[in-house]
Amino acid sequence: MFILYDDTGQVAWSPYGGAINMPTLQKLADNGITYTQWHTTALCSPTRSTLLTGRNHHLNGMASITETTDGYPGANGQIPAQCATIGQVLQQAGWSTFWIGKNHNVPEQDVSSGGSKVQWPTQMGFDRYYGFIGGETNQWYPDLVEDNHFIEAPYTPEEGYHLSKDLADKAIEYIKDQKATNPSKPWYMWYCPGANHAPHHAPAEYIAKYKGKFDAGYDAYREWVLPRMIAKGIVPKGTKNTDFNFLPPNIANPGDYVKPWNTLSADEKKLFSKLAEVYAGFSEYTDAQVGRVIEYLEKTGQLENTVVLYAADNGASGEGSPTGSVNENKFFNGYPDELSENLKYLDKLGGPDTYEHYPTG
Secondary structure (H helix, E strand, O other): OEEEEOOOOHHHEHHHOOOEOOHHHHHHHHOOOOOOOOOOOOOHHHHHHHHHHOOOOOOOOOOOOHHHOOOOHHHOOOOOOOOOOHHHHHHHOOOEEEEEEEEOOOOHHHOOOOOOOOOOHHHOOOOEEEEEEOOOOOOOOOOEEEOOEEEOOOOOHHHOOOHHHHHHHHHHHHHHHHHHHOOOOOEEEEEEOOOOOOOOOOOHHHHHOOOOOOOOOHHHHHHHHHHHHHHHOOOOOOOOOOOOOOOOOOOOOHHHOOOOHHHOOHHHHHHHHHHHHHHHHHHHHHHHHHHHHHHHHHHOOOHHHOOOEEEEOOOOOOOOOOOOEOEOHHHHOOOOOOHHHHHOOHHHOOOOOOEOEOOOO
16 A cells, blocks of 8 residues: 655654654554655656656656646656556556545546546556546545546535545445455555645644644744754754755746745734644644554454555645745736735635645745
């Protein structure tokens, strides 16, 4: 079972010294190995393609994300037949193969009912698929796909729906179904939650767990977390933090500069802290849902015979811009955020009325 989070830096999570409590990840780390040398290709589609195939992302046609493919062989968004996925290899070796959650490896023009299904999971070596195709989706009202067709969510947020919960339910269902009919057959599950990619959506009680935890600001967090990482052996002794805005002037874009915490207004600090609280709540809630799958494996005697990998595809995302946003679609359309407007949604952040992302700091 490979659990692959999205857009998460190492210093977010508790096993690496971070402030976000990850009980399931911590339990697995305590009973296993914590890796510190984790190399990615810095974007979702490329990294995911390399993990799926064991091949370089240019060989996989994934030089960039599928939304920005250009048709050339190294960047056409099509994994070629000679780059077999782990699903195809295991499927042919007699395994059941399941893909749960995010798939960011289908060309944009094929993400439709009438599009080609050649690159969809069930054609790429996976017996069953349940999740969303593309870079992100609303966690309360997701664009859901099951196997080869689009579906509606089974119930509403008012009835307790959240995509992280739904994915865990489906993961358990798939394994149960397989064990009921072919119990001796091994299985592989590629489990990719929407967390921690924007939009950051989480139940209010999980967001409330982090109230005030980030009020000291991101400058202070970096100073707090580094010694913890050193103590855990994640980074070597003597490691220093880089500057916030470390790029040389001839490369840097001043519009991307992180604002030092002590230069922010009281309202900015209030907004930025809350955006971080939502992010943390989203991460822990999703970890708790993953925990339900791990508990099921434990109860059914499968966990000791299962290799569980738990990782993230990239470092933290910069798509929130230095100002953060209550609607990430503004960033994608080059439309600036306004602090006064964002503050109106302070109490709604993380809920169905927002589509938020934290600031880059």
